[in-house]
Amino acid sequence: MTARGFWPALPALLLLFIFFLFPVVRMLGFSLEGGSLDWYAKALGEGLYLRVFWNTFEIALLVTFFCLILGYPLGFLMATTTPLWATVGFIFVLLPLWTSVLVRTYAWMVLLGRNGVFNRLLIDSGVTEDPLPLLHNFTGVMIGMVHVLLPYMVLPVYGAVRRLDPAIVAAAEGLGASTWRIFWRIYLPLTLNGIFAGAVIVFVLSLGFYITPALLGGGRVIMIAVLIEQQVRETLNWPFAAALSAVLLAATFAVYSLAQRFTRPQEAT
Amino acid sequence: MDTRKLNRRQAVSLLGGAAALGAAGPAFGQAEPAKPAQIVVNHSGGSMGTAMRKAFFAGFEKKYGIRVVETSPADFGKLRAMVESGNVEWDITEIGGQDAIRATKLGLVEKIDGKIVDRSKYPEKVRTDFVFASSVYTTIIGYRTDVFKNGTQPKSWADWWDVKKFPGARSMRNHPTDNLEFALIADGVPMDKIYPIDFDRAFKKLDQIKPAVTVWWSTGQQPAQLLLDKEVVLATGWNGRFYDIIKKGAPVAIEWNEGALKQGSFVIPKGAKNPYWANKMLAEMSVPQQQAVYATELGYPGLNLESLKYVDDKVKPYLPTQYIDKQFWIDDAWYAENGTKAIELWNAWMLKKA
Numbered sequence: 219m220t221a222r223g224f225w226p227a228l229p230a231l232l233l234l235f236i237f238f239l240f241p242v243v244r245m246l247g248f249s250l251e252g253g254s255l256d257w258y259a260k261a262l263g264e265g266l267y268l269r270v271f272w273n274t275f276e277i278a279l280l281v282t283f284f285c286l287i288l289g290y291p292l293g294f295l296m297a298t299t300t301p302l303w304a305t306v307g308f309i310f311v312l313l314p315l316w317t318s319v320l321v322r323t324y325a326w327m328v329l330l331g332r333n334g335v336f337n338r339l340l341i342d343s344g345v346t347e348d349p350l351p352l353l354h355n356f357t358g359v360m361i362g363m364v365h366v367l368l369p370y371m372v373l374p375v376y377g378a379v380r381r382l383d384p385a386i387v388a389a390a391e392g393l394g395a396s397t398w399r400i401f402w403r404i405y406l407p408l409t410l411n412g413i414f415a416g417a418v419i420v421f422v423l424s425l426g427f428y429i430t431p432a433l434l435g436g437g438r439v440i441m442i443a444v445l446i447e448q449q450v451r452e453t454l455n456w457p458f459a460a461a462l463s464a465v466l467l468a469a470t471f472a473v474y475s476l477a478q479r480f481t482r483p484q485e486a487t
Numbered sequence: 488m489d490t491r492k493l494n495r496r497q498a499v500s501l502l503g504g505a506a507a508l509g510a511a512g513p514a515f516g517q518a519e520p521a522k523p524a525q526i527v528v529n530h531s532g533g534s535m536g537t538a539m540r541k542a543f544f545a546g547f548e549k550k551y552g553i554r555v556v557e558t559s560p561a562d563f564g565k566l567r568a569m570v571e572s573g574n575v576e577w578d579i580t581e582i583g584g585q586d587a588i589r590a591t592k593l594g595l596v597e598k599i600d601g602k603i604v605d606r607s608k609y610p611e612k613v614r615t616d617f618v619f620a621s622s623v624y625t626t627i628i629g630y631r632t633d634v635f636k637n638g639t640q641p642k643s644w645a646d647w648w649d650v651k652k653f654p655g656a657r658s659m660r661n662h663p664t665d666n667l668e669f670a671l672i673a674d675g676v677p678m679d680k681i682y683p684i685d686f687d688r689a690f691k692k693l694d695q696i697k698p699a700v701t702v703w704w705s706t707g708q709q710p711a712q713l714l715l716d717k718e719v720v721l722a723t724g725w726n727g728r729f730y731d732i733i734k735k736g737a738p739v740a741i742e743w744n745e746g747a748l749k750q751g752s753f754v755i756p757k758g759a760k761n762p763y764w765a766n767k768m769l770a771e772m773s774v775p776q777q778q779a780v781y782a783t784e785l786g787y788p789g790l791n792l793e794s795l796k797y798v799d800d801k802v803k804p805y806l807p808t809q810y811i812d813k814q815f816w817i818d819d820a821w822y823a824e825n826g827t828k829a830i831e832l833w834n835a836w837m838l839k840k841a
Contacts, residue, residue, distance in 0.1 A: 266835045331718050332656075353718075354702045437661035437703025440838060448834075451564040453827040454589070 242467075249460035257461035267445065267462065271469065274442045277359065277431070278424035284364045285371040285420045290413065292368075293375030294405070315369045323433050326362050327353060330434075354436025362434040367423055371416035378412025379405070418477065422470055442466055520763045525554040528768065529580035532559030533708070534731060538784035547771045553764060563590070566756055570595045575758045578765040579619075584819035585826055587618045587752045592823075597755040603766040604773060608791045619753045619769045622778075622787040625807040625814055626665045627746035629710060629729040632738045634720045641721065642744050644673035648692070650699045655720035657696070658713050661703035661837070663829040664817060665723065665747045666693060672745055678815040684825070690836050703837070714739050730786030730805045743810040749817045751787065782806055 249257055261267050296307040314322060329335045330353040337349040352358055382405070390400045428443040442462065449459035528544070530536055536557050544555040561581040567590075569575045582590060590596050596617045606614045613620035628647065630640045634655060641653045647669070659666055667684050670692035701719060704710050710724030711732045729741050753772070755765045771777065778789025779797030788794060788806045795808065803809055822829070 266831065266838065269838055270834075327712075328716075331716050333717050432661075432705050433709075436701060437705060438837065440834065445834065448830060451562060453830060454564060454567060455827065 245460045246464055247460075248457050249464050251457040257458045258465070260458060261461045261465050267442075270440050270442050270445055271465070273440060274425055274466075275469070275473075277363070277427075277439070277441060278421050280360065281363045281367060281424045282417050282421045284360065285368050286413065286417060288364065289368050289371030289416065290375050293372040293412070293416075294379050294409075296372070297376045297379035311369050311372050314365065319366055320429060322366060323362055323430050326358070326365070326434060330358055330361065353434060354438075356435070356439055358434035358436070359431045359439045362430045363424060363427060366430060367420045370419045370423065374412040374416040374419070375409060376412075378409035378415075382408050414477070418474060421473070425466060425470060520761070522551065522553055523761050523764065525556050526578040526761050526764050526768065527556045527558060527576055529558045529561065529577040531561050531581055531707075532557075534727075535785065538781050541784060542777045542781035543768070543772050546777065547768060550771075551764070551767065555768075566590065567593070567595055570757045573758060575756050575760065577756050578759045578761050579753050579755050579768055581621070582618075582752050582754050584749055584752055584817065585822035587754060588819055588823040590754060591617045595754075595757050597757055597759060597762055597765075599755065599769060600763075600766040603763075604769045606773060606791075608775070608793050609773075610790065610792065613750060613790055617754060619772070620750045620790045621753050621772060622751040622781070622789050623748060623807050624751060624787050625726050625743070625746040625748045625810075626660070626723055627726055627729075627744075627807075627814075628742040629714055629722050629724050629739055630742060631714060631717065631720045632740050640740070640742050642742055644669045644745055645675075647721070648673040648696055650696075653721070656701040656718070657699050658702040658704050658710055658719045658722040658724075659696075659700050660710075660723060661705045663833040664822060664826075667829065668747055668815070668817070669723070669745075670696075678745065681815065682818045682821045684821070684829075686829075686832055690832065693836065711737075711739075726805070726807050727786040733805070741805070743807070744813050746807065746810065746814040747817050748807060748811065748814050749819075750790065 251257070292307070292311070296304045296311075299307070327334075331337065332349040332351075332353070334353070336352060337346075340346050340350065352361070386404055386408075387400060390404055395403070425441075426443050427441055428447060431439045431441050432444060446459050446462050446466075449455045449462065528539070530539060536559065540555075540557070544557070547553070548555055558577065561583065563582065563586040566577070566580060566582065569577065587596075598616050599619055604619065609620065628641060635641075635653075641647045641649070646653055647657070659669075667686070667689040668681050670689040671681050671684065672678060673696075674688060674692045676688075702709070702713055704713070704722070704724075707725055707728055710722035711728040713719045714722050714729075715732060715737055726741060726743075726746070729739060733739055733741070753769065755762055755769075759765055773789070773791050775789070775791045775794035776797050778791050778794035782788040782794065782798055783802050786802075786805045786807075788798070788808045795803070795806075798806070807814070
């Protein structure tokens with residue numbers, strides 16, 4: 219880092235230090251209250267908390283997977299279609315992003331309920347006789363979370379596809395490569411950066427989800443954020459809350475570095 | 488009041504007040520503290536805030552010319568953080584029953600000034616030094632009247648557990664409080680013998696009802712909404728939330744039998760900026776006529792026993808104080824001791840595959 223580059227970045231660095239790094243370090247301090255590792259032993263030793271950690275990662279992985287298979291084609295399409303359609307696509311992707319998560323979660327409750335819009339449509343059209351269980355279970359949580367997080371996948375993919383030099387694709391076409399082969403050998407490797415960025419954002423954001431699983435999961439889908447919140451607000455056991463948060467943080471870093479090593483993002487062009 | 492934490496306006500008004508008092512000399516001790524521009528009341532928000540404004544805040548503002556700023560929600564963690572960091576934003580705050588006991592033990596709250604707040608018409612047991620009992624509410628059964636017609640609804644927790652005789656999807660709170668008690672009552676424990684709670688027995692009984700509960704609710708508005716949408720036909724919930732939709736004509740009614748009574752509580756956080764005016768606010772909240780306004784709005788009667796005199800007869804059937812004999816009080820003291828254990832067991836039970 220040169221001195222010239224350093225000064226303009228100073229305010230942001232200070233901000234990050236004061237409002238992010240310092241609180242995180244303090245939180246770690248909390249979790250080591252009295253110099254003992256007891257709270258970590260509890261977080262990692264008791265079946266309940268391990269189960270919930272596992273659930274949380276499982277949900278985050280599934281959400282990332284669904285966001286990827288839905289978001290990649292959408293981002294790809296937006297990057298390759300006409301500017302008009304791209305704008306339309308952007309409006310549809312960004313509009314939900316500007317709406318409160320709580321409002322969107324309640325909207326899903328109206329749509330997915332036993333007497334909700336979807337089930338009434340399905341029953342009226344004779345597809346099913348009994349309403350499908352779409353809400354207050356795992357399915358509801360998946361739908362809600364994927365909807366909230368989809369833009370974070372679409373936008374990096376869009377960026378990656380836009381950066382790709384069309385000449386390469388034209389060359390491949392000229393040399394007689396099939397569409398599938400072009401996708402597999404050119405698009406996919408060269409947009410891996412975007413996929414990776416999107417997947418990491420979606421995954422990490424999923425880990426901290428709280429309100430959507432609580433409302434759409436009918437109370438049965440428990441993620442670690444719910445337990446941390448209980449420890450902070452209800453039982454006032456802040457050292458334990460800090461230990462749980464630290465474990466989550468460490469696990470997130472581990473997954474992140476693993477994914478980075480695994481994908482080995484390649485240089486574009 | 489800690490002078491280091493005065494803001495500029497308060498400092499100026501205090502100085503002005505002191506100068507004026509200086510002339511009066513010996514009267515200094517009895518004088519009313521200078522009026523702040525505003526006081527902050529923290530409560531659970533929603534329709535409760537609207538009702539409090541109508542019943543208490545509007546009158547307070549008119550009487551003293553002090554603006555009442557409202558914040559929400561009630562948050563025990565935040566209260567502790569405020570008091571411990573010495574940055575207390577709230578002058579009074581709502582607080583859960585068991586949290587009030589723990590806050591008192593932790594020294595997070597100021598003593599209520601008996602000279603300002605008159606609680607002589609309150610039941611003896613709620614006149615505690617540090618906690619102001621603001622209202623009574625109860626967790627009871629709400630049911631769809633188009634499903635359970637002409638009084639065929641479940642009338643006890645034993646009925647609630649009887650899914651053959653009373654079929655249909657149910658909703659209960661995602662929390663051990665209330666549910667452990669209901670399970671024990673359903674299992675035959677008399678209402679006055681619930682505490683101390685036998686966890687094993689309660690959870691074993693809860694195992695039986697788990698498959699019939701389609702939604703474990705986490706916010707107070709959920710049970711009313713679930714009944715409205717016919718997502719469930721039976722729901723436990725706070726009486727005021729059901730009262731609200733019944734008032735608006737929903738096909739929903741309340742079964743009061745064996746409900747779990749609780750008191751709503753307010754406290755003055757330790758180090759509050761305007762303790763005198765906080766006490767004045769609590770005084771306003773203990774006026775029976777004002778409590779009657781509040782009860783009529785929300786269905787949560789105050790604990791000034793005279794307030795019922797000012798409530799319309801049409802509203803009375805929706806107030807839990809009318810049914811106290813058929814219900815039981817949640818033991819906040821027991822939860823202050825055993826709440827953490829109860830929550831851990833509850834989480835573990837929730838994760839168990841049913």
